[in-house]
Amino acid sequence: xxxxxxxxxxxxxxxxxxxxxxxxxxxxxxxxxxxxxxxxxxxxxxxxxxxxxxxxxxxxxxxxxxxxxxxxxxxxxxxxxxxxxxxxxxxxxxxxxxxxxxxxxxxxxxxxxxxxxxxxxxxxxxxxxxxxxxxxxxxxxxxxxxxxxxxxxxxxxxxxxxxxxxxxxxxxxxxxxxxxxxxxxxxxxxxxxxxxxxxxxxxxxxxxxxxxxxxxxxxxxxxxxxxxxxxxxxxxxxxxxxxxxxxxxxxxxxxxxxxxxxxxxxxxxxxxxxxxxxxxxxxxxxxxxxxxxxxxxxxxxxxxxxxxxxxxxxxxxxxxxxxxxxxxxxxxxxxxxxxxxxxxxxxxxxxxxxxxxxxxxxxxxxxxx
Amino acid sequence: xxxxxxxxxxxxxxxxxxxxxxxxxxxxxxxxxxxxxxxxxxxxxxxxxxxxxxxxxxxxxxxxxxxxxxxxxxxxxxxxxxxxxxxxxxxxxxxxxxxxxxxxxxxxxxxxxxxxxxxxxxxxxxxxxxxxxxxxxxxxxxx
Numbered sequence: 001x002x003x004x005x006x007x008x009x010x011x012x013x014x015x016x017x018x019x020x021x022x023x024x025x026x027x028x029x030x031x032x033x034x035x036x037x038x039x040x041x042x043x044x045x046x047x048x049x050x051x052x053x054x055x056x057x058x059x060x061x062x063x064x065x066x067x068x069x070x071x072x073x074x075x076x077x078x079x080x081x082x083x084x085x086x087x088x089x090x091x092x093x094x095x096x097x098x099x100x101x102x103x104x105x106x107x108x109x110x111x112x113x114x115x116x117x118x119x120x121x122x123x124x125x126x127x128x129x130x131x132x133x134x135x136x137x138x139x140x141x142x143x144x145x146x147x148x149x150x151x152x153x154x155x156x157x158x159x160x161x162x163x164x165x166x167x168x169x170x171x172x173x174x175x176x177x178x179x180x181x182x183x184x185x186x187x188x189x190x191x192x193x194x195x196x197x198x199x200x201x202x203x204x205x206x207x208x209x210x211x212x213x214x215x216x217x218x219x220x221x222x223x224x225x226x227x228x229x230x231x232x233x234x235x236x237x238x239x240x241x242x243x244x245x246x247x248x249x250x251x252x253x254x255x256x257x258x259x260x261x262x263x264x265x266x267x268x269x270x271x272x273x274x275x276x277x278x279x280x281x282x283x284x285x286x287x288x289x290x291x292x293x294x295x296x297x298x299x300x301x302x303x304x305x306x307x308x309x310x311x312x313x314x315x316x317x318x319x320x321x322x323x324x325x326x327x328x329x330x331x332x333x334x335x336x337x338x339x340x341x342x343x344x345x346x347x348x349x350x351x352x353x354x355x356x357x358x359x360x361x362x363x364x365x366x367x368x369x
Numbered sequence: 370x371x372x373x374x375x376x377x378x379x380x381x382x383x384x385x386x387x388x389x390x391x392x393x394x395x396x397x398x399x400x401x402x403x404x405x406x407x408x409x410x411x412x413x414x415x416x417x418x419x420x421x422x423x424x425x426x427x428x429x430x431x432x433x434x435x436x437x438x439x440x441x442x443x444x445x446x447x448x449x450x451x452x453x454x455x456x457x458x459x460x461x462x463x464x465x466x467x468x469x470x471x472x473x474x475x476x477x478x479x480x481x482x483x484x485x486x487x488x489x490x491x492x493x494x495x496x497x498x499x500x501x502x503x504x505x506x507x508x509x510x511x512x
Contacts, residue, residue, distance in 0.1 A: 076452070077452050080452040080453065080454070081452070084453055093496050093498065094495070094496040096498075097495075099388050099501075100388075100390055100495070100498075100499060100501070103388065103389075103390050104390075128395040128396065129396060130395055130396060130397070130398055131397075131398065135395070137395075145498060148393065148395065148399065148498070149395055149398075149399055150399055163399070182453070185449065261398065262398060262399065269437075272437065272442060273437055275445065275449075276441065276442045276445030276446060276449075277435075277437055277441060277445065278434060278435050278436070278437075278441045278444075278461070278462060278463050279444075279445075279448070279456070279461045279462075279463060280463060281461070281463055281464055281467060281493075283493060283496040283497050284496075285494070
């Protein structure tokens with residue numbers, strides 16, 4: 001019996017850790033729970049479909065034919081922004097390879113010196129000075145890296161995300177550096193679309209007294225308050241160059257007000273940086289090829305071999321068990337911010353420090369004093 | 370091409386001694402910059418000036434990629450008006466600079482680092498977190 005070497009082309013996305021799902025051979029990247037995203041799609045598409053079917057013919061004839069045209073353009077823009085936000089990489093930071101992780105551990109060991117037996121080692125923090133402000137970089141036990149400033153670990157997706165804003169269940173993805181502007185444009189254009197449909201529904205009801213329009217009016221009314229509120233909130237954050245995560249943790253408010261080192265202290269400059277800044281590339285090479293060799297005994301038939309080569313299904317669930325933490329939607333309307341920090345208690349600990357000495361608890365204690 | 374082939378041969382003949390990781394420099398914010406501090410492991414391998422020059426050149430290129438200027442604003446606004454579909458056919462400014470950086474690193478490896486038994490890894494392959502320098506053990510000296 002001789003061994004048969006089979007080289008199977010594997011793309012890097014199949015081996016990425018974290019709890020994301022990938023589609024279209026790695027081109028699309030989303031969170032695992034997509035139910036609320038489908039609801040978003042249904043609400044937007046459904047309401048617009050009703051608008052185009054029932055109101056538009058009447059309004060086009062009796063008011064202006066440009067009304068449905070503009071609505072269609074706005075709808076297409078909303079969908080483009082939604083899909084772009086949902087399907088793109090939010091700015092996930094790849095985990096450290098073993099050599100890099102060991103190097104960092106050695107540096108930490110050297111920095112901490114000798115810890116007397118029985119005492120906890122100090123928390124893993126690195127201090128950097130950014131624009132005359134000391135910023136603490138925390139160590140991520142899952143990704144084995146010191147998180148860059150403004151990065152945070154999303155426990156739902158189990159990834160560190162650069163310039164982490166929040167995990168949004170409505171778009172089924174994290175919102176981070178790479179897709180924040182698409183998210184903002186989505187909420188802004190959705191606000192405009194909702195106001196547009198709402199206005200013309202009212203006009204239609206006044207002109208024709210069509211009963212079905214009331215359903216659309218109701219959907220628009222409730223959507224309006226939440227989406228317009230959310231857009232307003234994010235406009236405020238952009239003008240100050242803050243993330244939702246920083247706002248919730250109160251990093252640059254209260255006694256730290258006016259000390260945000262990332263702000264240009266100029267509203268226009270802040271807006272320009274966030275909305276018209278450079279388009280950052282994804283550092284996760286999802287579609288790169290990993291050469292894998294698998295040896296098989298030749299007693300296997302050719303059909304089994306062919307079957308093994310085709311095992312990559314389009315949607316591959318991750319090996320990790322599903323996270324128990326359901327995406328929590330905050331009490332205030334659609335604020336949809338759940339920037340949960342990673343919980344180190346779940347996974348294996350590095351040999352030097354224990355997660356109780358996690359930087360967060362120490363900072364929280366500092367704040368309490 | 371011939372030079373990379375010799376690099377692979379070298380890799381097969383020599384063993385990897387160590388890897389040094391040049392960390393990010395966050396003093397000017399979240400912009401991608403690397404520390405120019407000379408690591409002690411490279412002391413007998415390469416000239417300090419040469420190393421600093423390489424890192425400074427990389428820093429300048431990353432700064433160029435992330436520059437907030439009229440070009441990035443025009444690109445951003447144009448892309449927004451087309452609902453970002455323009456990126457299906459056009460390469461972004463950042464991607465163009467990344468290609469330039471890849472070429473520069475290849476060049477530096479061929480001319481300066483490979484002859485000294487070192488190898489620079491493009492930071493993009495490490496998530497723009499570190500510049501990984503692999504130090505190859507010089508078997509010819511130990512004989």
